[in-house]
Amino acid sequence: MSIILSANALTAVPPGKLSDARVIAPGTSSGQTAQGASVTNDDSENFPVRIHHVPGRGRGFFADRDFTRGDEVFQAMPLACAISEDWVGNTCAWCFKFDDRRKHHLKVSAPGGTKHHQACHYKGAFCSEQCQENAIASHGSRHAWQRYVAVLDSIEAEAQRLKATASKGMTKAAKGKKPKSCEASLVFSEGKSLTDDVFNPDDASDDQLAQWIMLVWDSIIEDRIFIGGLPDSPYREIARLIAGALCHRSNKRSNSNSKPVCSSDPTMWAADMVRRSVAAEPVAPWESLEHMQPNEVNWLRSELYSLQLTRSSEGGDVSNPATIAPIHLPLVPTAAQIRLTGWGALFRVAAETFWLLNGAWQQAIEAQQLPALEHADFRDVYYREMANSFGIWDPNDPFPSENPADDQRDGEEHEMLGFAIYPTAVYFNHSCAPNVFKAREGRQIRFVCLHDIRQGEEMFISYGSVFEDVGERRERLQQHYFFVCTCDRCVAESTAYLAQDGC
Numbered sequence: 038m039s040i041i042l043s044a045n046a047l048t049a050v051p052p053g054k055l056s057d058a059r060v061i062a063p064g065t066s067s068g069q070t071a072q073g074a075s076v077t078n079d080d081s082e083n084f085p086v087r088i089h090h091v092p093g094r095g096r097g098f099f100a101d102r103d104f105t106r107g108d109e110v111f112q113a114m115p116l117a118c119a120i121s122e123d124w125v126g127n128t129c130a131w132c133f134k135f136d137d138r139r140k141h142h143l144k145v146s147a148p149g150g151t152k153h154h155q156a157c158h159y160k161g162a163f164c165s166e167q168c169q170e171n172a173i174a175s176h177g178s179r180h181a182w183q184r185y186v187a188v189l190d191s192i193e194a195e196a197q198r199l200k201a202t203a204s205k206g207m208t209k210a211a212k213g214k215k216p217k218s219c220e221a222s223l224v225f226s227e228g229k230s231l232t233d234d235v236f237n238p239d240d241a242s243d244d245q246l247a248q249w250i251m252l253v254w255d256s257i258i259e260d261r262i263f264i265g266g267l268p269d270s271p272y273r274e275i276a277r278l279i280a281g282a283l284c285h286r287s288n289k290r291s292n293s294n295s296k297p298v299c300s301s302d303p304t305m306w307a308a309d310m311v312r313r314s315v316a317a318e319p320v321a322p323w324e325s326l327e328h329m330q331p332n333e334v335n336w337l338r339s340e341l342y343s344l345q346l347t348r349s350s351e352g353g354d355v356s357n358p359a360t361i362a363p364i365h366l367p368l369v370p371t372a373a374q375i376r377l378t379g380w381g382a383l384f385r386v387a388a389e390t391f392w393l394l395n396g397a398w399q400q401a402i403e404a405q406q407l408p409a410l411e412h413a414d415f416r417d418v419y420y421r422e423m424a425n426s427f428g429i430w431d432p433n434d435p436f437p438s439e440n441p442a443d444d445q446r447d448g449e450e451h452e453m454l455g456f457a458i459y460p461t462a463v464y465f466n467h468s469c470a471p472n473v474f475k476a477r478e479g480r481q482i483r484f485v486c487l488h489d490i491r492q493g494e495e496m497f498i499s500y501g502s503v504f505e506d507v508g509e510r511r512e513r514l515q516q517h518y519f520f521v522c523t524c525d526r527c528v529a530e531s532t533a534y535l536a537q538d539g540c
């Protein structure tokens with residue numbers, strides 16, 4: 038992907054256009070398309086890639102036939118996207134076409150507003166009536182579309198309210214009155230009362246950690262922790278992206294004709310999802326999101342590790358794990374601990390984003406007949422967006438570039454207009470010497486071979502720049518995607534580096 042994690046991690050890169058219902062026939066080359074091509078749930082053997090598990094990397098896409106440079110692997114369609122606040126007026130909300138003069142004249146606005154309100158407080162714009170119709174159709178009905186826009190409208194109203202409340206708080210503080218918040222000192226207080234009631238997360242299984250996270254979130258909701266904070270702009274955009282995904286799910290659940298996922302074979306359902314998202318449905322199916330790596334536990338482990346490193350700089354030796362004091366977490370986290378400890382603070386941004394969306398959702402529920410927003414539903418999308426979403430870059434990179442080295446650039450020096458979840462494309466692992474290129478065409482991403490690829494080889498994209506040195510690349514990937522890159526190039530370069538250092 039040019040996975041770019043949006044605000045967080047992988048904002049994968051460039052995507053494409055829709056609505057001409059094209060599917061790449063398996064075995065055809067770039068540009069050759071076929072209406073309703075034959076990738077179906079019953080003949081996934083025609084799907085040109087297979088999903089296999091790779092030790093240390095999880096699932097990955099492997100070529101199921103020989104490809105030559107320039108061949109298209111498949112095309113992917115987003116399930117949900119968010120245009121960044123800075124570019125809402127310039128970017129078509131459907132095909133992502135950019136206009137630096139903000140000439141897209143069809144505004145996305147909630148029904149019933151005044152003319153002034155509609156002109157000034159729109160949630161996006163379309164470059165053509167066709168794009169507007171495509172967007173409405175993607176929600177299944179005009180009513181469902183209006184419901185989605187109403188939620189976007191409420192997010193904006195809620196954000197304005199929080200901004201006003203925050204600036205009142207600042208005025209008070211400036212007059213010498215303390216703001217009510219008790220988070221002034223985010224003390225790292227674990228270890229102060231080491232008892233049997235604590236555990237070391239390094240010793241806990243992923244399932245145990247997932248259950249512990251549930252307890253933290255139950256308390257966040259019950260005790261209304263981190264409520265009223267205004268998350269930064271990228272997280273407000275994530276709130277919009279989650280709103281889009283959850284509205285699609287609500288539409289899906291009310292549509293009794295929707296087709297269940299019937300296979301446990303990952304290649305089978307990937308083939309089915311790609312076929313449906315490109316040919317049959319104008320957005321990727323909701324179930325495709327549920328197959329994606331959830332990332333929440335990986336995120337927590339990575340953040341806790343960073344906290345340990347921060348502390349280690351005051352005495353521990355980062356290169357010697359034995360000197361890094363373990364973090365102890367309470368088995369039953371209390372509201373006070375979540376509010377006041379360093380580990381509790383790790384949940385702040387997600388919680389603020391949840392409360393923002395929840396406030397908006399509450400406003401929209403009654404009029405729009407939406408089900409209540411559960412924190413588990415929110416987290417389902419929030420943590421999957423991390424390390425799994427693709428950046429929408431402008432300009433699109435053409436393929437091939439005049440300079441072949443440019444084919445490996447991943448949005449560098451481009452403007453990121455927003456980000457989107459392409460659930461059928463997330464099985465491309467990363468390599469710092471990728472063999473697949475992400476080419477955005479409007480709303481779609483076409484995955485195109487950078488080199489000849491033999492049947493059985495793994496297919497890789499890059500999750501960001503491949504022009505840094507191995508240390509910088511690994512650090513960025515660890516920070517944004519929570520993994521130590523084990524691609525052949527990183528392994529070779531780090532081995533050469535250690536050999537040079539006499540290690």
Ligand SMILES: C[S@@+](CC[C@H](N)C(=O)[O-])C[C@H]1O[C@@H](n2cnc3c(N)ncnc32)[C@H](O)[C@@H]1O
Nearest residue numbers: 094095096330463464466467518520522523524
């Ligand atoms: C977008 S997902 C790719 C699909 C993923 N392997 C799965 O099973 O769903 C990104 C995740 O794959 C793994 N990954 C991708 N490329 C890797 C690499 N070069 N080295 C190690 N892990 C990698 C990491 O866990 C990363 O967070």
